[in-house]
Amino acid sequence: MSKSINPLFLLLFVVLAFTACKKEQIYVYDVNDVTVRQPDADKPNVKSTTEFISIAYSDLFGTQITQAKLVNLQLAYAAFGDLKLMEEMIIKNFLNESGVDIPSDAEMRNDVGTFVDDSYIKFYNRRPNEFEKWHVVSAINNDSQLTPELLWFSMMTSNEYRYY
Secondary structure (H helix, E strand, O other): OOOOOOHHHHHHHHHHHHHHOOOOOOOOOOOOOOOOOOHHHHOOOEOOHHHHHHHHHHHHHOOOOOHHHHHHHHHHHHHOOOHHHHHHHHHHHHHHOOOOOOOOHHHHHHOHHHHHHHHHHHHHOOOOOHHHHHHHHHHHHHOOOOOHHHHHHHHHOOOHHHEO
16 A cells, blocks of 8 residues: 555645745944043053142143142152042142132033033043043932032042043
8 A cells, every 4th residue: 555645745746845945135234333431541651649739730730730739749659658538638638729710600500511511631632532421410419419629529539630
């Protein structure tokens, strides 16, 4: 007894063979390439202690630091073990001295975008990117406790400020 193949089964097999194995379609999206870099990637050199203190003083007072004051701060900086804490203390003391040219809170809140742009240029020698600007502007607008002194302190004690 020979068994014959059912024609319906054969037809089903042929249809499945031609429809089941398709070549995968490749989709190509026209997307522009974007290079992502850290903002301080172009600043490979760390400021020396003398440069850090002198530049911080000049940024805040608009004048050069005296030699005697620079030597005293360098000695204190070198004598203390936690250098990051010492940097914070130096900046905090500079910000609390009289004669510092800091915008008032009202001036900052009058034109927040300009304040942020000017601060980035003053401390980082560059303009903020869109995300940085949005983040700082929204932080200022959403928190009435943020003062220009606090924002400048955070910028001057950041890692990017330590590089040039």
